[in-house]
Amino acid sequence: LAELLFWPALLAYGEAAVAYLGEARRPGRPGRLATWGVRVGWLVQTALLAFQAARAEGFPWTSWGGVLNLFSWLVVSAYLVWGCRARFRLLGLVVMPLALVLFALAHAGGGTDVGARSDLSNLFLVLHVGLLLAAFAGFALAAALAALYLWQERRLKRHATSVLRVRVPPLASLDDLVGRTIAVALPALSLGMAVGLARLQADEGFWLVIAATAVVWLAYAALLVLRYALAVRGRRAAQLSLTAFALVVVALPLAHFS
Amino acid sequence: MTLVLVGISHHRAPVELRERVALDPAAAAALAGRLAEGAGEAVCLSTCNRTELYVTSGEPAKAEADAEGALVGIAGVDELAPALYRLRDEAAALHLFRVAAGLDSMVPGEGEILGQVRAAYEAGSTGPLLDHVFRQALHAGKKVRTVTAIAEAPASVSSAAAALAEQVFGDLRGCSILLVGAGKISELAARNLLSRGARIAVVANRSVDRAAELAGRLGGEAVPLEQVEGELARADVVVSSTGAPGFVLGRDAVARALRSRRGRPLFLFDLAVPRDLDPAIDSLDGCYLYDIDDLEAVVSETLAGRRREAERAEAIVAEEAERFREWQASLDVVPAIASLRARAEEIRAAELRKAEARLGRLSEDERSLVESITAQIVNKLLHLPTVRMKQAAAAADGVLYAETVRHLFGLGEDDR
Numbered sequence: 001l002a003e004l005l006f007w008p009a010l011l012a013y014g015e016a017a018v019a020y021l022g023e024a025r026r027p028g029r030p031g032r033l034a035t036w037g038v039r040v041g042w043l044v045q046t047a048l049l050a051f052q053a054a055r056a057e058g059f060p061w062t063s064w065g066g067v068l069n070l071f072s073w074l075v076v077s078a079y080l081v082w083g084c085r086a087r088f089r090l091l092g093l094v095v096m097p098l099a100l101v102l103f104a105l106a107h108a109g110g111g112t113d114v115g116a117r118s119d120l121s122n123l124f125l126v127l128h129v130g131l132l133l134a135a136f137a138g139f140a141l142a143a144a145l146a147a148l149y150l151w152q153e154r155r156l157k158r159h160a161t162s163v164l165r166v167r168v169p170p171l172a173s174l175d176d177l178v179g180r181t182i183a184v185a186l187p188a189l190s191l192g193m194a195v196g197l198a199r200l201q202a203d204e205g206f207w208l209v210i211a212a213t214a215v216v217w218l219a220y221a222a223l224l225v226l227r228y229a230l231a232v233r234g235r236r237a238a239q240l241s242l243t244a245f246a247l248v249v250v251a252l253p254l255a256h257f258s
Numbered sequence: 259m260t261l262v263l264v265g266i267s268h269h270r271a272p273v274e275l276r277e278r279v280a281l282d283p284a285a286a287a288a289l290a291g292r293l294a295e296g297a298g299e300a301v302c303l304s305t306c307n308r309t310e311l312y313v314t315s316g317e318p319a320k321a322e323a324d325a326e327g328a329l330v331g332i333a334g335v336d337e338l339a340p341a342l343y344r345l346r347d348e349a350a351a352l353h354l355f356r357v358a359a360g361l362d363s364m365v366p367g368e369g370e371i372l373g374q375v376r377a378a379y380e381a382g383s384t385g386p387l388l389d390h391v392f393r394q395a396l397h398a399g400k401k402v403r404t405v406t407a408i409a410e411a412p413a414s415v416s417s418a419a420a421a422l423a424e425q426v427f428g429d430l431r432g433c434s435i436l437l438v439g440a441g442k443i444s445e446l447a448a449r450n451l452l453s454r455g456a457r458i459a460v461v462a463n464r465s466v467d468r469a470a471e472l473a474g475r476l477g478g479e480a481v482p483l484e485q486v487e488g489e490l491a492r493a494d495v496v497v498s499s500t501g502a503p504g505f506v507l508g509r510d511a512v513a514r515a516l517r518s519r520r521g522r523p524l525f526l527f528d529l530a531v532p533r534d535l536d537p538a539i540d541s542l543d544g545c546y547l548y549d550i551d552d553l554e555a556v557v558s559e560t561l562a563g564r565r566r567e568a569e570r571a572e573a574i575v576a577e578e579a580e581r582f583r584e585w586q587a588s589l590d591v592v593p594a595i596a597s598l599r600a601r602a603e604e605i606r607a608a609e610l611r612k613a614e615a616r617l618g619r620l621s622e623d624e625r626s627l628v629e630s631i632t633a634q635i636v637n638k639l640l641h642l643p644t645v646r647m648k649q650a651a652a653a654a655d656g657v658l659y660a661e662t663v664r665h666l667f668g669l670g671e672d673d674r
Contacts (some may be wrong), residue, residue, distance in 0.1 A: 028407065145612065156426065157423060157549060159555070159556075161555045164412065164421050165423070165560060169428075170424060170425055170426060171523065172523075173428050180274050231520040231521040232521065233522055234523060234543070234544050
């Protein structure tokens, strides 16, 4: 059943990713098809996660594949909250290929299998992992928004004639949303770290994980200070958001799974 | 009844001819009223691009001649006649639907025409046919604008400028505009921004009197041109259109102003030729500079987009025209259907009267039950023939079916 659920979800995400490319070229029907792809894929992936949870003893997403599976679901969930609205639709141009790749990698890493044994058996650990993943999903969404900002800003700077035909949210809205998303994700990261520190026992990799997470936390905290205290906004803020997310992408998997 | 259209538009007549038959709303309503006295129903649609008379009549040739005569009479020149177009029934309806959808306009999908069609309809002398066709035209116009993106993109330089500013700031409410130059072009662009909620903060001009005059009309404060740099800090959008031979604002001046803006972007529109704003301003972070060529390129792209959407819109209006044809054809069988139902009702009532002696013993409830059952039997018997006759009418066999029904049921000549 896991395989039966995985492939339709992957196909739906793939369809959405391709349809968003079509939407960028000629808005209209491709955008609607993409939205349905996202919805169908998300529903099927949700069913897969529910099936995995029902069959597992404890928290079933502790392997790196499992984490990617849950993470891709969180990213798509965050996008679904408001990403499918017409003005934000093109955000899918960034989000859906990312979700597609993460989901495929999760499958390759055995993260979509059923019946995995869990190392996380108590609520605190589940909370810790859940909060961290939710925070990283938020950072991923902020990065996607920042990428969309830079793309749109570049079109405006280059005086692209299609700028009013292929519409994306206004720069001010994108900039604001990047800041707000980070402002929500950072407390989730802080709480997840606090829960982890309270319950985790130090082992060989413990300090490496703590250091990597702390670096990510500092980077995003600095970003918020720059934005709200020193008025660093616009292109520079978007570039900094992408740089901080690159840190998440590189540092955390290395620290967690090395 | 036949629907007749006689009109003149920008496709076949230059403005010199069109202006001769351009009517204000009161005159258009009066003309419609006058034509309706002879024909039955009439609507006069008069805009800057067209004057069209829609009339219905049992004698279409006469109605057409009357409408043509009315227009030629108003124009007072014989050259009008060759420029007139004359359409009937489905072709006339299709034309009206295209007009309401903005497909016959100079700028495809322009929004003003739908309001003009509505106003003409409301001021006209309408009956069942024109009521139906104009309601359907308004529906088609709305549907085209909802289903397609034909009306979404701006069609003029000033509306493109406002739409571009929205791409940066989102909602323009609360955005401040700095107008550099107090000419017509600045005013047009400013009015477009104002209509979207922005406000004029400053009008700068070489002649402060002219700046004050414009500021009096649009709002804001008038300052001499030399103070422009100092005003940049409080503006979000700058619209410049002066007659100055060189740059009014340079890159360094804007760079200095940006330092005090705490990251707020600045959108500058240079509508002047020769240009007022140094093109190097565009290289500054957070600055967006569009000159007249950039704006015209955006407009021509959006117009191309409108033309592409127009293909989808044509399919919608063609569908509506087909529906109109079916409806109009169904009118051929309506009298026969009405006669048939009247005859059936007459027989039912007569039979009930005959049975009065026997029914007299029934209670009030039982009597009304008998009434209801007999009415239902009649309705059920006539339902299918009614539907089939309407379908036949849509397929152009309506008159034949109507005659057959009259013959089979012995419906009198007076029913026709």
